[in-house]
Amino acid sequence: MLVIGLMSGTSYDAVDAAAARLRLDGDTLVLKPLGMVSTPYDGGLREALAAALPPAAVPLAEVCRLDTRIGQAFAAAAVRANRELCEEHAELVASHGQTVYHWTEGGRVHGTLQLGQPAWIAEATGLPVVADLRARDVAAGGQGAPLVSLVDLLWLRGRPGTPVALNIGGIANLTAPDGTAFDTGPGCALLDAAARESSGGRLAYDAEGALAARGLPYRPLLDRLLAEPYYALAPPKTTGKELFHSGYLRAAGLDGLCAEDALATLTLLTARTVADAVRSVGATEVIASGGGTRNPVLMGELRHLLPGIPLRTSDELGLPAPAKEAYAFAVLGFLTAHGLPGTDPRSTGARHPSVLGSLTPGRSGLRLPPTPRGGPVRLVVEA
Structure with missing residues (x-):
């Protein structure tokens, strides 16, 4: 068909x-x-x-x-x-x-x-x-x-170890071979919101992580964001822009940060929450897809936070x-x-x-x- x-x-x-x-x-x-x-x-x-x-x-x-x-x-x-x-x-x-x-x-x-x-x-x-x-x-x-x-379960069946399928869209989600699947939290949603806010609507997203690459993460903001209760919930769980939107950023205290530092902080937030989720299911391999894979800064942070766990894109398995x-x-x-x-x-x-x-x-x-x-x-x- x-x-x-x-x-x-x-x-x-x-x-x-x-x-x-x-x-x-x-x-x-x-x-x-x-x-x-x-x-x-x-x-x-x-x-x-x-x-x-x-x-x-x-x-x-x-x-x-x-x-x-x-x-x-x-x-x-x-x-x-x-x-x-x-x-x-x-x-x-x-x-x-x-x-x-x-x-x-x-x-x-x-x-x-x-x-x-x-x-x-x-x-x-x-x-x-x-x-x-x-x-x-x-x-x-x-x-x-x-x-x-x-x-994902059908596609990854038969691969050695514990392969995990990761999709990084506006929201990031993963699937593990034991059937565990959940939204890890924001993928690019907060990055896109910050790019729009900081540019007065001129930018829809941080293309290739260019802004984040020029900034430094602001640890107090990162710590506040990581305290979000969603991350502590047990799977199965889902979330969306009902939670992670521009108002969420304003409430977290983004004011006063330059765009570069804000994007660097939010990129690290996505990488940290995804990496924590990947480790929680005992992954031995991550196969990523979605628009977030085109952000080299985000992918670099993920590789840094997942030492010893190969991070591939689905292109290598035949799906762009x-x-x-x-x-x-x-x-x-x-x-x-x-x-x-x-x-x-x-x-x-x-x-x-x-x-x-x-x-x-x-x-x-x-x-x-x-x-x-x-x-x-x-x-x-x-x-």
Whole structure:
């Protein structure tokens, strides 16, 4: 099956669309990556989305407008991927949507909201769409995240030692081979917020860690940030920009620090919290993906804090680091279309595995393949 996976993470800068040919070979799921295209949100949509994220209060009219405009942006990305990446017409689209709120209280997730109306994708492509993938796991008592953990477990199975999959997006998360999976804390979320604040909105992020490279960490601020109670919670646990946003930085006392020192401090915070999480699961190898891997200062800090633990990117295992999550959602869409669970309860804390998402029929209706007798136990990436 040729599937397009659509993803926009907590950095909400673009829609990534990855095309993959997927097939079941016995108990092995074989993924052949066909490439990724990244389509930036237009400036007006990105500004509207940023203004709507927590802790902002937003009228329902704006939620409706965002759901429509994000759905149209995802639809355009899917059309582009189908045209530019697929040697023949795709058969399915799997859309993560744009997370705007993850309702967490008392260590439990009570609800989650992703915008990006899938009807626009189905209308533009003519293809069936799997969307709203997180909600079913939440309904089953799970955290709804990290949702790529099952894909990581299948992908890393058979590697020696204790390999850990790490994704550094706006929020960082990891998956260990025993099924432990959780958000470690901020990935690039606070870095992006500080870059925007310090530049008056001119910079969306600290490109290649250039500001952090010129600064020095301010230890009193780092100590205050490391005292955040989230880090002491036991997994499974999830977080997001409901906690780690620009207001969080202002409350932590960023005022008075130059941009370079602020970014150096926040880069070290991300590296410290990720490294602590990696050590807590006994990792012998880290395979990283996500936008944070393009920040050499952050990656250098991580290598310094994890001596003796190889830190690789997913490119070395055949999945380009910027595209890995989009490919993961293509896999989850494939599993849903075949009636197979897309979660592992060890990772999310749910009561049972769940077939994820809702299905929007394409132009020719909805014809699903038969459900195999058993699901895959490993994922192999084909060159």
